[in-house]
Amino acid sequence: MSETTDLFPIEDGAMADLRSRLTEQAGESGLLDVAHRTIDSPVGRLLLATTERGLVRVAFEREGFDEVLASLATRISPRVLEAPRRLDAVAAELEEYFAGTRHSFDLPLDHSLSSGFRQRVQRHLPDIGYGHTRSYAEVAELVGNPKAVRAVGTACATNPLPVVVPCHRVLRSDGSLGGYIGGPEAKTTLLQLEHAA
Known part of the structure; x- marks a missing residue:
């Protein structure tokens, strides 16, 4: 028996739009506690994660993104979703930093992973x-x-x-x-x- 995706193929753009709308609805419904995305940088891919309080985690690929996300689910909340738009400001400031035009960050930070x-x-x-x-x-x-x-x-x-x-x-x-x-x-x-x- 064929999978539904074989019968009704979904274009990448439509899938990304659907994912984005579902993430937005999850956030509006209070079902999203940790939003994350990855970016490319001169030091390799970075995982960025944020809570309502602010940026909570920046991880290097060598740390294992899946392990980092699992740790966030355990330590903060299991409601962890990829939500790139929530991290646009963080990504923009990091891009400016790596371009040499930003010398400090103006981001709200969530220090709850340390004490x-x-x-x-x-x-x-x-x-x-x-x-x-x-x-x-x-x-x-x-x-x-x-x-x-x-x-x-x-x-x-x-x-x-x-x-x-x-x-x-x-x-x-x-x-x-x-x-x-x-x-x-x-x-x-x-x-x-x-x-x-």
């Missing part, structure tokens, strides 16, 4: 200006806990909003890269893009 000291560090990271870097030790001092250098490293490594919350601007005391959720190549690319000292 305690990690969140405190992550909220401080945007204070490190475009084109500048700080060491893990300097960040520990700036957030009021100079002995928490390793904890700062952990906060950077678990940052759910890389690029937008610029953990790539934090280096080891000797100036070497340190770890990065997107990998050393992505961290190098971002620092070169910003001409970071």
